[in-house]
Amino acid sequence: MIAAHRQPDYRVRFEWGPTGAAAVALPDEVAVVVDVLSFTTTLSVAMDAGITVYPFRWKDARAEAYAAERDAVLARDRSARTGISLSPVTVRASSGVERLVLPSPNGSAISFALADSGATVVGASLRNATAVARWVAARRTPIAVIAAGERWADGTLRPAVEDLWGAGAVLAALADLRATGFSPEARMAAAAYRDVAERIDAELRASASGRELVDIGFASDVLVAGEVDDSDLVAVLRGEAFVRSTAD
DSSP: OOGGGGOTTOSEEEEEHHHHHHHHOOTTSEEEEEOTTTHHHHHHHHHHTTOEEEEESOOSHHHHHHHHHTTOEEOBOGGGOSSSBSOHHHHHHOOSOOEEEEEOTTHHHHHHHHTTSSSEEEEEOGGGHHHHHHHHHHHTOOEEEEEOOEEOTTSOEEOOHHHHHHHHHHHHHHHHTTOOOBOHHHHHHHHHHHHHGGGHHHHHHHSHHHHHHHHTTOHHHHHHHTOTTOOOEEEEEETTEEEEEEOO
16 A cells, blocks of 8 residues: 555545545544445434444345344345335335344445444435534544445446535535645545535436436435435444444
């Protein structure tokens, strides 16, 4: 790893995907994972409902065994169109769920990988961006904000603009709280969010990821993702599960 790629001279850093997370998320600091469509949006909805969420990297029999060991509900693939899935709408409509295993190849996988890094891992979306910024600011700790991105068919990272905006929303809120020490990458992400903040719903729907969800019948998930600052709860990874914390 080239030392400069870790953005070592800056208190507030920004990077992409699992490799970027490994580069800039340091022990004893805060790593904020952003996956707007849809892991961290679904995570935020689950926190509102009082559900404990276990992130998991894989969507196969390993996930089934992992959920069974924790007496948790395993989120189905969104394409199943029944039960709880990565769709935030399905979590909002559920009842009686206390523990949920939520696999995804992006935000959940990054959170799972960071669990043993020594960093405090937080999940952020547009729904709780300001709450996350207040939570971090109150702790006066360095922060790395990670835009999860999506995947191309060959498995390589596809930078996803909605995650840039979600990360930027957290960073812009931190700047408004007078945080200092932003890397150029972090300043760029904050500026990208400010550029679309007043029309974020339309931009989400128009983005490649948003259009993908609309085209397969999940337009309501995009609407939930655009509920800017509707939640004051912060999802913090404690051990192997995300639990909710207040912004202050």
